[in-house]
Amino acid sequence: MEMELAQYIQKKGTMVEWASAVVNKKQLTAEQVQISEMMDKFGKKVANSGVINDTALSDYLQRVVQEEVYNEPSELLDVMFEQGSLGEFDAYGMYGTYKNTLLAQESAIRGGSVDKSYVDFRKLTPVSKHLQLETEVKYEDLRRDGALTIAQLTLYAIEALQNKKFQTIFNYINGLLVSGDNVIDASASGLTIKAMDDFAGYVDDNSNSGNTLIVGLSTALRGIKNMDGYVNFLSDISKDKLNMGCGILEAYNGVPLASIKAGKKLADGSTLLPKDRLFGFSDKIGKCDTRGYLRIYQSPNNKREVLELKFTGFEFVFAIEHLEKLAIAKLKNN
Numbered sequence: 001m002e003m004e005l006a007q008y009i010q011k012k013g014t015m016v017e018w019a020s021a022v023v024n025k026k027q028l029t030a031e032q033v034q035i036s037e038m039m040d041k042f043g044k045k046v047a048n049s050g051v052i053n054d055t056a057l058s059d060y061l062q063r064v065v066q067e068e069v070y071n072e073p074s075e076l077l078d079v080m081f082e083q084g085s086l087g088e089f090d091a092y093g094m095y096g097t098y099k100n101t102l103l104a105q106e107s108a109i110r111g112g113s114v115d116k117s118y119v120d121f122r123k124l125t126p127v128s129k130h131l132q133l134e135t136e137v138k139y140e141d142l143r144r145d146g147a148l149t150i151a152q153l154t155l156y157a158i159e160a161l162q163n164k165k166f167q168t169i170f171n172y173i174n175g176l177l178v179s180g181d182n183v184i185d186a187s188a189s190g191l192t193i194k195a196m197d198d199f200a201g202y203v204d205d206n207s208n209s210g211n212t213l214i215v216g217l218s219t220a221l222r223g224i225k226n227m228d229g230y231v232n233f234l235s236d237i238s239k240d241k242l243n244m245g246c247g248i249l250e251a252y253n254g255v256p257l258a259s260i261k262a263g264k265k266l267a268d269g270s271t272l273l274p275k276d277r278l279f280g281f282s283d284k285i286g287k288c289d290t291r292g293y294l295r296i297y298q299s300p301n302n303k304r305e306v307l308e309l310k311f312t313g314f315e316f317v318f319a320i321e322h323l324e325k326l327a328i329a330k331l332k333n334n
Contacts, residue, residue, distance in 0.1 A: 005038045005060075015064045015154065022151035036147040043146015047139035050302045058298040058309065061153060066294040068158045069165075069314060076258060077169075079213050080281055081288035081318065088292030088313070126319040127172060128291075131164050133157065136306040153309070160267065161314055167272050169288070169318060174274055174328070176320065182206075182327040187276065190332040193227050199329045200253040203280035206325055212255045216278040217271060219262040220331055222247045255280070280327035288318035 008014050008031075018032045028036065046057050070085070077083060105115065141149045177183050182202055186195040203212050224230070225247060248259050260272050273279070295313040300306075320326070 008035055009063055016068060019151040019154040022148055023155050039147040039150050043142035043150055047142035050300050055298060058296040062294055062296040064154055065157050069161045070290050079211060080284060081286055082284055084289045086289050086291040126317050128317045129168050131161055131314045132312045133160055134310045136308045139305045157311060163266055163272055165316060170273050174277060177328045184329040187330040187332055191223050191227055193230055196224060196252060199280060199327060200255045202327045203255050203282050206282035209283050211283050213258055213281045214255050214278055215258045217262045217273050217275055218248060218259045220278060221257055221259050224249055224252060276331045276333040278329035282325040285322050285325045286318060286320040288316060291315040291317055
């Protein structure tokens with residue numbers, strides 16, 4: 001049975017699709033029904049073993065969860081960063097970026113002298129974060145419905161780690177900018193056409209590749225269409241799309257908008273992004289690497305009849321190279 005299950009695990013995405021279908025009570029395919037039957041037997045075996053050195057469940061979770069949180073591409077983070085990976089003990093040394101600050105000046109006479117200018121080299125300090133989660137599962141739940149219990153563990157662990165990584169990066173970015181041309185403050189008056197024009201204009205003007213994006217919670221992005229007088233600028237086609245969709249524009253002045261659902265929250269109730277911010281990206285702003293590999297430890301507690309699980313080793317390192325490629329719009333906090 002475990003050999004047959006291993007064949008499904010080796011097929012990329014199969015187990016995550018199965019877990020999602022089970023947890024969300026979707027109609028299962030014939031293959032997914034077979035996986036569920038195997039998982040029920042697998043769960044009973046794990047629950048009835050109580051063996052200290054048994055690692056069957058943690059081995060399964062490590063294989064499936066690591067593939068998703070380390071290797072599954074994130075389109076949004078790909079826009080923001082050059083992404084890669086490092087070994088667990090690889091050094092992540094200081095590195096930096098050059099900025100062209102050479103200034104051509106008019107000379108008073110041919111062959112005369114002008115003030116010197118220099119290339120600006122800036123050293124960067126990488127930010128390293130390590131995420132960990134611990135939980136436990138009852139033997140009783142594994143015996144009653146092993147398929148559902150393991151599906152929940154798989155899906156929820158992936159979501160928890162991915163969402164926390166996303167939130168951690170954006171919380172850090174949110175604290176980088178206080179003032180300047182790339183900070184648009186609409187916190188007092190609320191979002192206006194001028195504020196959005198300045199914001200999107202900055203994002204577009206500072207992009208060399210056209211690889212631009214504005215990111216915000218769905219609740220914040222829906223407010224764009226409600227700006228005073230903005231409806232007059234919308235075409236009938238745009239109005240129809242808004243009426244048929246979720247009320248969020250696809251782009252603003254040519255800059256694509258990416259919506260993060262406000263209802264998608266961490267277990268502590270916090271949203272993935274600050275509620276009163278929009279983030280703009282003009283090309284990639286830096287580098288982000290995953291480090292090492294995910295480790296999952298299982299420890300049976302036979303007195304309480306639970307299996308304790310510890311997810312650790314999920315580490316990522318990032319550095320912001322191009323602060324001028326980042327913009328923030330401060331919104332009214334409703």
